[in-house]
Every structure is written in C-alpha cells, then in structure tokens.
Amino acid sequence: xxxxxxxxxxxxxxxxxxxxxxxxxxxxxxxDLRFPFPAGFADRLTGKRVTALSRRSKYLLADIDSNxxxxxxxxxxxxxxxxxxxxxxxxxxxAHPRNKDPKHDHVVFHLETTAGPGARIIYNDPRRFGFMDxxxxxxxxxxxxxxxxxxxxxxxxxxxxxxxRLFAGRKMPLKAALLNQKxxxxxxxxxxxxxxxxxxxxxxSPAGMLATKSGRPAKKADLLAANxxxxxxxxxxxxxxxxxxxxxxxGTLGYFQHSFAVYDREGEACRTPGCAGSIARLVQSGRSxxxxxxxxx
DNA sequence: AGTGGGACCTGTCCGC
DNA sequence: TGCGGACAGGTCCCAC
Numbered sequence: 001x002x003x004x005x006x007x008x009x010x011x012x013x014x015x016x017x018x019x020x021x022x023x024x025x026x027x028x029x030x031x032d033l034r035f036p037f038p039a040g041f042a043d044r045l046t047g048k049r050v051t052a053l054s055r056r057s058k059y060l061l062a063d064i065d066s067n068x069x070x071x072x073x074x075x076x077x078x079x080x081x082x083x084x085x086x087x088x089x090x091x092x093x094x095a096h097p098r099n100k101d102p103k104h105d106h107v108v109f110h111l112e113t114t115a116g117p118g119a120r121i122i123y124n125d126p127r128r129f130g131f132m133d134x135x136x137x138x139x140x141x142x143x144x145x146x147x148x149x150x151x152x153x154x155x156x157x158x159x160x161x162x163x164x165r166l167f168a169g170r171k172m173p174l175k176a177a178l179l180n181q182k183x184x185x186x187x188x189x190x191x192x193x194x195x196x197x198x199x200x201x202x203x204x205s206p207a208g209m210l211a212t213k214s215g216r217p218a219k220k221a222d223l224l225a226a227n228x229x230x231x232x233x234x235x236x237x238x239x240x241x242x243x244x245x246x247x248x249x250x251g252t253l254g255y256f257q258h259s260f261a262v263y264d265r266e267g268e269a270c271r272t273p274g275c276a277g278s279i280a281r282l283v284q285s286g287r288s289x290x291x292x293x294x295x296x297x
Numbered sequence: 298a299g300t301g302g303g304a305c306c307t308g309t310c311c312g313c
Numbered sequence: 314t315g316c317g318g319a320c321a322g323g324t325c326c327c328a329c
Binding site: 129145188 | 320321322323324325
C-alpha cells in the first residue's frame with residue numbers, strides 16, 4: 001500500500017496507543033514475512049515499553065526502552081489496526097473489509113496502556129511483502145535498510161537546488177529517479193505520478209533536465225520540489241489514499257484517492273485547466289506510469 | 298549508468 | 314460459473 005503519507009497516517013494513528021505502552025505479550029503467528037523475523041523477536045519485546053513512535057521514509061520505527069528499535073515496513077498490503085480492551089471490537093471498526101481477515105494477522109502486540117490492559121495492535125498483511133526487524137538504536141543508521149536512504153521530502157533539504165544537484169547529468173527518466181529511494185526516500189508510484197503531472201513534466205524526461213549546464217536548478221526544479229511537498233502534505237491531511245488495503249488504524253478510509261489527477265485514470269480527461277488531453281498509461285521499469293501526454297510534454 | 302526481468306506473495310478484476 | 318492472465322501502493326537481485 002503505503003507510500004509516505006499512508007505510513008505517516010498509520011504512525012499518527014498508532015502513536016496514542018503505542019507510545020508509552022508496555023508490551024505484555026507478542027503473538028507472532030508465522031516465522032517470517034518478507035524476511036524471517038529476527039531471532040528472539042517476541043522475547044526481546046516482551047515486558048518492554050515503547051518510548052516513541054516515528055517514521056523514516058516508509059518505515060515505522062518504535063523505540064523500545066531496551067535501546068532497541070522495532071523497524072516495521074508495510075510492503076504493499078500491510079496495515080495495522082487497534083482493538084480496544086474489554087469491549088470487544090467496536091462496531092464499524094473495519095470500514096475496509098480487506099484487512100479483517102484474521103488469516104493474515106501475523107503479529108499481535110498485547111499492550112498495557114494508561115487506559116489499562118487489553119489493547120492490541122495487530123499487523124495484517126495478505127501479501128507479506130512487509131517485514132519487521134529489531135536493531136539496537138546506535139546501529140540503526142548503518143542498518144542496510146537505512147544506510148542508503150535519501151532525504152526526507154518533508155524536511156528542509158528538499159528544494160529545486162537539491163533536485164538539481166542529485167539529478168545533474170543523469171539520463172534515467174524522471175519517474176525512475178523520483179522512485180529511487182536513494183535520492184528521495186518515501187515517494188512511491190502514486191505520488192510521483194501526481195507530482196510530475198502537477199509540475200507539467202514528462203515522466204520520460206531525463207532526470208538531468210532539472211539542472212542547467214552550470215548545475216543550477218532549472219525553472220521547473222523549484223516547482224517540482226514545492227509540488228512534491230504540497231501533495232504529500234495534502235495526502236497526509238486526507239488520511240492517505242485508500243485503494244485496496246490502506247485504512248487508518250481505526251479502520252476508516254483515507255480519501256486522497258479522490259484527489260488523484262492522473263493515477264489510475266487512464267483514458268479520462270486531463271484536469272489541467274485548458275488541456276484537452278486524456279490520461280495515458282505507460283510502463284517504466286516495470287511499473288505503471290499515468291500522465292497526460294498533452295500537458296506533460 | 299541504466300534497463301529489463303524475475304523474485305517475493307495473495308487477492309481481485311476482467312475477458313473469454 | 315470457471316479459468317487464465319493481468320495487475321496491485323514496495324524492494325531486492327541479477328544479467329545485459
């Protein structure tokens with residue numbers, strides 16, 4: 001599912017329950033997700049307290065008072081839901097049918113919170129492309145998943161100048177460059193398509209076009225940086241995009257998908273004012289790109 | 298350097 | 314109704 005806005009939505013949903021909670025028990029229902037769980041996974045968490053929940057790129061990070069960090073990635077179809085204590089499952093909690101199949105409940109964190117015992121945080125992932133790992137806090141930055149991660153698009157580093165510097169001289173298409181987590185970490189297929197459309201840039205243009213010969217940012221570089229930021233912020237405000245699997249942790253749907261200008265709109269009219277084009281789909285590095293050939297020339 | 302393919306999985310949808 | 318194929322928000326690895 002989840003690109004940065006969806007992961008951020010999940011983080012905000014989990015934080016009130018997870019932060020400060022004592023992990024009373026960990027139910028691990030299979031030996032692996034995409035990768036095997038680390039040795040002693042449940043034991044290393046049991047009886048420990050979660051001190052903080054954060055996000056880096058598309059990763060959720062839970063700081064544990066043992067100085068470990070619980071790393072969680074949702075892959076394509078991972079989701080979390082919270083079930084309250086004694087009152088058995090609130091009606092309407094699973095607004096989305098997909099992630100209520102208990103067959104795919106792979107991890108259950110049983111918690112004791114300030115509200116008392118009984119709250120559960122449940123990780124469900126039909127496709128099992130997600131994964132979890134446990135590393136000590138000081139080792140996190142050197143961890144293979146994080147070592148080569150690029151900049152946070154919502155942080156201060158993202159600017160036209162930065163894009164120009166990162167992409168200068170590169171022939172790979174803009175679409176591929178923006179999807180590459182080594183440059184910018186957190187963008188995925190949807191938001192890359194949307195950002196390119198909003199900026200009027202072709203997904204097939206070489207990434208190096210964002211830099212002039214002297215290495216300064218081209219005109220559109222600043223605009224692209226601003227649009228990336230704006231789209232992510234709008235999507236977070238909307239609770240993310242719910243296509244198939246993403247729900248907020250209380251089961252309600254994000255609604256940014258209603259704001260898509262190009263994603264999954266093949267054949268429909270371009271929404272650029274005055275543009276008569278229609279949205280086309282092409283495949284780049286094995287993934288669908290949606291764009292308007294008319295105004296993203 | 299960059300692309301293309303396949304891999305990992307399950308589920309859904311569409312055309313025949 | 315059934316079946317096969319295409320496709321899905323991510324990422325890694327390998328061959329060219």
